[in-house]
Amino acid sequence: MKNSNSPGKGLVPPAMHGGNVYAAALANGRPMPKFIDFSASINPLGLPPSVRRALGNAIPFSVHYPDPYGDDLRKQIGQSFRIDPESIVLGNGSAELISFLPRALSIRHGLVIGPTFMEFERALALSGAQSTYLHARAEDRYAPPLEQVQSMLKKKKRIGRAGTNERPSSRPPIDAVFLCNPNSPTGRAVSRTGIRQLLQTVQQVKAYLIVDEAFVDFCQSCSVLKDVAKSLNLIVIRSFTKFFAMPGLRIGYVVGPRDLVTRIRCLLPPWSVNSLAQAAALAALQDLGYRRRSVALIRRERVRFMSRLKGLPGVRLFPSHANFLLLELPPNHSAARIAEWCREQGVLVRDCQDFSGMNRRSLRLAVHRGKENDQLVKLLMHALTVCE
Numbered sequence: 001m002k003n004s005n006s007p008g009k010g011l012v013p014p015a016m017h018g019g020n021v022y023a024a025a026l027a028n029g030r031p032m033p034k035f036i037d038f039s040a041s042i043n044p045l046g047l048p049p050s051v052r053r054a055l056g057n058a059i060p061f062s063v064h065y066p067d068p069y070g071d072d073l074r075k076q077i078g079q080s081f082r083i084d085p086e087s088i089v090l091g092n093g094s095a096e097l098i099s100f101l102p103r104a105l106s107i108r109h110g111l112v113i114g115p116t117f118m119e120f121e122r123a124l125a126l127s128g129a130q131s132t133y134l135h136a137r138a139e140d141r142y143a144p145p146l147e148q149v150q151s152m153l154k155k156k157k158r159i160g161r162a163g164t165n166e167r168p169s170s171r172p173p174i175d176a177v178f179l180c181n182p183n184s185p186t187g188r189a190v191s192r193t194g195i196r197q198l199l200q201t202v203q204q205v206k207a208y209l210i211v212d213e214a215f216v217d218f219c220q221s222c223s224v225l226k227d228v229a230k231s232l233n234l235i236v237i238r239s240f241t242k243f244f245a246m247p248g249l250r251i252g253y254v255v256g257p258r259d260l261v262t263r264i265r266c267l268l269p270p271w272s273v274n275s276l277a278q279a280a281a282l283a284a285l286q287d288l289g290y291r292r293r294s295v296a297l298i299r300r301e302r303v304r305f306m307s308r309l310k311g312l313p314g315v316r317l318f319p320s321h322a323n324f325l326l327l328e329l330p331p332n333h334s335a336a337r338i339a340e341w342c343r344e345q346g347v348l349v350r351d352c353q354d355f356s357g358m359n360r361r362s363l364r365l366a367v368h369r370g371k372e373n374d375q376l377v378k379l380l381m382h383a384l385t386v387c388e
């Protein structure tokens with residue numbers, strides 16, 4: 001008999017993500033704007049004023065279909081990062097592009113360096129590909145296990161699913177590695193040199209290296225965007241969501257070899273990126289002042305927030321190169337309970353237990369401005385006493 005909870009063959013249930021202020025408002029009977037959201041890692045400076053103006057100016061153009069391939073925006077991205085516009089494909093958020101990548105690249109078995117964004121595993125499953133996780137460990141302060149990844153690739157042998165009796169020969173060899181850099185939810189980043197070393201091995205075994213740079217604007221020195229032009233095996237995913245505070249507009253892009261970009265385009269629905277999102281992204285890229293202010297704010301506030309959080313009894317914090325911090329609660333606490341209690345007080349934090357490879361005591365906290373961060377530290381101090 002069919003299990004009523006199972007969605008059916010070839011379907012994969014949606015993953016839970018941070019930032020669901022709608023569900024929180026419904027659950028708590030509190031209007032949405034009353035929540036302070038630390039669960040989605042969005043730039044606390046908010047939408048750049050230049051983007052607000054561009055959105056206003058673009059409204060009249062909503063009577064037309066959007067430019068199907070976003071030529072102006074791709075040209076601007078090309079100019080901003082000195083890359084070929086023909087190597088860029090836009091999507092309705094980078095999540096849309098991630099969902100098509102395994103099919104576009106004909107991936108059969110992806111190695112996902114975890115714990116990380118769940119949509120890589122989901123995209124692999126949706127396209128009928130297999131996935132294997134290799135997790136960074138809390139003992140290593142979540143430094144991605146790149147040497148292990150490389151030796152796994154070099155072995156080139158077929159591997160069985162960890163923790164099962166599956167015969168090693170039943171899985172195809174790994175043909176793609178997914179690395180999120182800086183990684184969410186851990187915050188750790190791999191240096192450009194580290195990625196280049198990994199890419200060499202990936203190239204030797206004729207696989208793809210897919211680097212998700214959704215948070216890289218906060219750590220530009222680790223971006224490998226420019227390396228795409230030199231390799232047929234490197235694909236970079238970028239998003240406007242986090243850095244330019246526009247999660248509701250939905251726009252991201254993939255940079256890769258031209259033929260792969262064409263293949264992704266063949267899978268996308270028509271007009272997948274609306275004209276308001278295109279106009280917003282175009283203005284955002286040109287706003288260098290916003291970029292400077294954002295990087296400076298996060299750099300400064302991350303250090304201060306971290307030192308305040310360290311004052312919470314028994315908590316452990318991990319190094320971060322992004323606009324969020326990963327915190328591990330003391331052994332007698334659960335992240336789910338603390339997150340629920342905070343939500344009742346109108347504050348959302350990300351309980352990380354549903355990330356494969358994370359424990360049940362981990363919380364991800366977006367870095368906001370000083371006053372809100374201090375408010376959260378106070379709230380967590382209180383939560384640690386009432387939620388035992």
Ligand SMILES: Cc1ncc(COP(=O)(O)O)c(C=O)c1O
Nearest residue numbers: 093094095117184214239241252
């Ligand atoms: C690491 C990472 N990549 C990609 C995405 C998707 O972002 P978007 O679809 O808004 O571009 C997210 C969203 O949470 C993320 O955390």
